[in-house]
Amino acid sequence: MKKKLIILAIWIFLWELAALIINNAILFAGPVDTIRALFDLLARGEFYVSLLNSVMNILLGILAGLLTGTIFAAAGKRFKTFDEFFGPFIRLLRTVPVVCFIVIFLIWFGAGRISFFIVFTVTLPLVYINISSAIKAVDGRLLEMSDVFEMKLSKKLKYVYYPQMYQSVRATLKLIAGVGFKSGAAAEVIGQSMHSIGNGIYRAKINLETPTLFAWTAVILLVSFLLEKVFIFAAGKLLPGDKN
Numbered sequence: 082m083k084k085k086l087i088i089l090a091i092w093i094f095l096w097e098l099a100a101l102i103i104n105n106a107i108l109f110a111g112p113v114d115t116i117r118a119l120f121d122l123l124a125r126g127e128f129y130v131s132l133l134n135s136v137m138n139i140l141l142g143i144l145a146g147l148l149t150g151t152i153f154a155a156a157g158k159r160f161k162t163f164d165e166f167f168g169p170f171i172r173l174l175r176t177v178p179v180v181c182f183i184v185i186f187l188i189w190f191g192a193g194r195i196s197f198f199i200v201f202t203v204t205l206p207l208v209y210i211n212i213s214s215a216i217k218a219v220d221g222r223l224l225e226m227s228d229v230f231e232m233k234l235s236k237k238l239k240y241v242y243y244p245q246m247y248q249s250v251r252a253t254l255k256l257i258a259g260v261g262f263k264s265g266a267a268a269e270v271i272g273q274s275m276h277s278i279g280n281g282i283y284r285a286k287i288n289l290e291t292p293t294l295f296a297w298t299a300v301i302l303l304v305s306f307l308l309e310k311v312f313i314f315a316a317g318k319l320l321p322g323d324k325n
Contacts, residue, residue, distance in 0.1 A: 110292040118292035119299060135278040136304060139265035142197040143257055146204025154212035175206040183268050195272040196265035203264045204257045215249035251316055258309035262301050
């Protein structure tokens with residue numbers, strides 16, 4: 082922990098040094114200006130409305146993508162035809178540029194819930210591919226043994242699948258927490274969703290308020306970090322796998 086704090090302090094020092102060298106807050110904001118802008122945001126009531134709206138839409142998109150991707154991965158394992166039919170389409174979602182989906186969803190659904198649909202679309206293929214790979218990596222001998230002893234599905238999930246899938250699930254949760262907020266915020270910026278993090282970023286951009294832009298970025302990083310920790314904690318409680 083001490084080493085990490087020292088490394089963090091060095092990076093903050095370099096950040097401030099770069100800001101002093103550039104000496105132009107419009108081009109580059111240092112940590113001091115960013116912290117001031119962050120406290121200014123915290124003093125505004127609209128900040129909390131924007132934060133709540135964005136977090137709710139993005140979180141719902143992540144959870145919807147996580148649930149759907151997991152169900153599809155399990156169905157693909159159980160039914161080969163399902164994987165052959167839906168698998169290529171879901172993998173295709175991963176290759177299409179996010180901006181294309183943003184434009185399409187703006188036409189279909191408008192800007193109000195754009196972050197939800199984008200996060201769902203981005204999260205779904207990541208969960209499906211990672212969970213499918215984790216399921217396929219489960220030891221076949223343990224599965225055969227569970228069939229011999231006629232284990233119920235609930236016990237098979239708890240004692241055979243979950244312990245071996247924990248690390249993959251953990252990595253997937255960390256991935257979608259970060260990707261979800263990045264894609265969701267980008268969708269809000271482009272879609273100009275009112276009362277959202279993306280709208281705050283856009284207004285900071287058009288007003289040339291770079292410290293405020295950096296402050297919003299810090300908010301996204303912090304919320305994404307906290308969400309990642311919540312996901313990992315929940316996975317540790319639900320999945321009795323190896324936590325080391």
